[in-house]
Amino acid sequence: MQRCNLGDLIEVRTNIGYVKRFNLLNTTIITYIPNNLITTESFRNYTKNDKIYISIKVSISSNNRINYPVLLQKINEQVKQSIFIIQKDEVSSSVLDMSGIGTTIEVRAKIESISYFRAKNNIRLIIR
Numbered sequence: 572m573q574r575c576n577l578g579d580l581i582e583v584r585t586n587i588g589y590v591k592r593f594n595l596l597n598t599t600i601i602t603y604i605p606n607n608l609i610t611t612e613s614f615r616n617y618t619k620n621d622k623i624y625i626s627i628k629v630s631i632s633s634n635n636r637i638n639y640p641v642l643l644q645k646i647n648e649q650v651k652q653s654i655f656i657i658q659k660d661e662v663s664s665s666v667l668d669m670s671g672i673g674t675t676i677e678v679r680a681k682i683e684s685i686s687y688f689r690a691k692n693n694i695r696l697i698i699r
Contacts, residue, residue: 575609579618580684583608587687617684622657625682625690629698630673637674639666646678649697655682655690 575581575598579590591599598609608614617623631637643664651659658681668675678698682690 573609573614573616575614575616576618579616580687581614581616581618583612583614617687620684622681623684623687624679625687625694627678627691627694627698628667628675629678629695630675632673633669639674643676646676646698650678650680650694653680653690653693653697655686655693656680657682 575590575593577590577592581587581590593599593606596606598606643666646664647662650656650664651662656662662678662680664676664678666674667677676698678694680690680694
């Protein structure tokens with residue numbers, strides 16, 4: 572069984588947040604998570620590492636005229652300007668999926684775990 576402490580940034584299934592409080596039945600992050608999920612499901616505790624890689628997936632509409640290598644390079648250059656990126660040379664982006672109506676791109680960068688939400692929002696705004 573894994574442990575978490577007050578203030579830790581954790582992820583359980585699709586729920587992620589800082590641990591605000593916990594009691595015998597629930598742990599409060601952004602929403603209440605039943606403790607049976609904490610005790611029976613695996614979770615990721617980002618706070619155990621000061622610096623983490625963040626992965627952000629974005630979708631763009633399909634367009635046959637998109638030059639993806641140029642687009643990915645521009646995204647990398649823009650994301651490197653974020654104040655939350657701590658390793659500018661490790662910013663990367665790649666095309667994950669081109670099927671369906673759009674294209675899914677993933678951007679990966681190293682940040683401080685304490686800045687998770689602000690960094691994620693900042694990078695999403697930059698990508699738009």
